[in-house]
Amino acid sequence: MPLHINIEDLISSKSVESDRIEFKSGWNPDTIYRTICAFANDFDNLGGGYILIGVEEKNGVAIRPVTGLSGSEIANIQQKMIGFNTLINPTYNPKLFIEEIDNSQIIVLWIPGGSNRPYEVPDFVTNKKSPYNYRIRRYASSVVPTLEEKHELIDLANQVPFDDRPNVHSKISDIDRILLRDHLRRTNSRLSDDAEKLETKELLEQLFLLDGPPEMCYPRNVALMLFSEKPEKFFPETFIEIVHFPYGPGDAAFFEAPTITGPVQFQLSHAIDYLKINILNEKVIKLSDRPESLRIWNYPLQVIEEAVVNAIYHRDYQVREPVKIKVYPNSILITNSGGPDRSIRMSDLNSGVVRPKRYRNRRLGGFLKELKLTEGHATGILTMRNLLMQNGSPEPVFNTDDERTWFEAEIFIHPAFFEPREEQKLVQNSDFLILSRVIKKIMNIDDYSNKIMFLEQFIDGTYDSAYDNNSNYDGNYDGNYDEVNIGKTAFSQQMKMSKILISLLNGEKRLEELLTLVGVSTQTKNAKAYVAPLEESGLISKTIPDKPRSKNQKYKLTDQANRLLTKIRQKIT
Helix, strand or coil: CCCCCCHHHHHCCCCCCHHHEEEECCCCHHHHHHHHHHHHHCCCCCCCEEEEECCCEECCEECCCCCCECHHHHHHHHHHHHHHHCCCECCCCCEEEEEEECCEEEEEEEECCCCCCCCEEECCCCCCCCCEEECEEECCEEECCCHHHHHHHHHHHHCCCHHHCECCCCCHHHCCHHHHHHHHHHCCCHHHHHCCCCCHHHHHHHCCCEECCCCCCEEEHHHHHHHCCCHHHCCCCCCEEEEECCCCCCCCCCEECCCECCCHHHHHHHHHHHHHHHCCCEEEECCCCCCCCEEEECCCHHHHHHHHHHHHHHCCCCCCCCEEEEEECCEEEEEEECCCCCCCCHHHHHHCCCCCCCCCCHHHHHHHHHCCCCCCCCCHHHHHHHHHHHHCCCCCEEEECCCCCEEEEEEECCHHHCCCCCCCHHHHCCHHHHHHHHHHHHHCCCCHHHHHHHHHHHHHCCCCCCCCCCCCCCCCCCCCCCHHHHCHHHHHHHHHHHHHHHHHHHCCECHHHHHHHCCCCCCHHHHHHHCHHHHHCCCEEECCCCCCCCCCCCEEECHHHHHHHHHHHHHHC
16 A cells, blocks of 8 residues: 655655654664654654665665665565564554655555554564663654653553544544545645545545544544544634734724635635735835845745644644634734643743644644645744844744643734824824824923823823923924924934824733834833833833733833823814
8 A cells, every 4th residue: 555645755854854754774673663662652742753664874864766675575574563563562553655766665664653652662672581661752763761751651641632532423424535635646645546446444544544443433633624624513613713903903993804614724725825815015125225126025924824834733623712813903913722832931932942842733733744834843933033034024922821721923014014003193193293292291301200290280281381392382283393303313212102102092012012013123222212211201001010021011001191192182183
């Protein structure tokens, strides 16, 4: 029976990560069975691995053309494996395929993570007196686990990932043969040539997607996610919602795109296509010092792809919550149920260096890798950060709760695409500059209590000379106020601070959001220049004041600031 994935993609590590593949030039049962045991234990929930016998390697890369195996060698290996498989405790039978490549034949052993783990095997299967040991993968080696790892491995016995469990509420007829054959075709599997002749049950068995005795087989959950027309029938709320908030998250005006349903791989492609067509834009800027134009995107396509794929791959399919994509005027927020593994710290996420101990959906990740929809090995976040930096975009922000029940990724628009929101008269009219003058006045007052007194007097209308410093303010702004009056640097600072205040009319925001909003980086110096003075002036405050460094910290308008903005709005309406 042919292998379920393309042998060329496998041998070159295009569809499977290199540390999940081991090359063996010949038949060495002792080392091979230690590796089989380690892959079957699947300590990191990566989906097991593959052993290619008849392939020499150098520095982990297959040497081409392969050496191959003779017909008698293949027959001998198959016969020997029947007895060696029973030495694994409990018994485990890897899938064996004979593949042709470079005009030679090789054996491919596919070892998916076993449902009866933990497994142990003699250190030397060729020696009847050899001691038994558990084995796990550590990078590209099969090693004996430490005592702590051994206890953790035993604890995994009742923790088969949800996507790899049989679904007793389903039947083989729930699997769509067309979807199944399409997957084989898209992954260039030779099994697709036999798909017409094989029963659905046989195809699922070849893909290790059935569980149970012959008389009562159930598809595994991952088969229903990928190859059933309506996965939401088995996993309620398994779809993607896209909601547009044209005036920001706090505004009641919003509209929803059609819900994206169907097999998860098609949900991925349809969601990405929707965002690509309706949201993504490119700007071409001609430069005076070079012939080439500068091309920038509001959101780089590959960043959006990575974020959506991560949400689908790592979501918790046992939780009845859809993946939600919220499109704001100046950011895209993608949220999925199920947070990152507890081995990952928030500092790891925001630095881009993520090393999870294990994955939630090991089989789903393997299939998405075969479809070239994900790279695996937690490279998505680092890729996103690098691509955004290359595009000149702000850094993304990742967040989760302490219980790790949800995860969100927010991607911010490139500053060149930032535009004031149409509904906010404060941004579009002279009152934006009026607010800038109020901020200037407050910043010139040293004592905090005097700052608040000035604010209260201005709001109440009892401070008649609010603009007596170089302003000649008479209640009607004449449009002649510009940066010449106060200096270019101060003017720029005050205008940015005004924009921050106005943005908070639509609700609380993180520090990174506020700085991105005014087109500056999230460095500490910018926080001190544009946010700290507003807080010191009593215009904004932290939402968690007793925990100033909380990862959930946001900023909001104070009562004085809300009344100030209302006062200014009344002056121009």
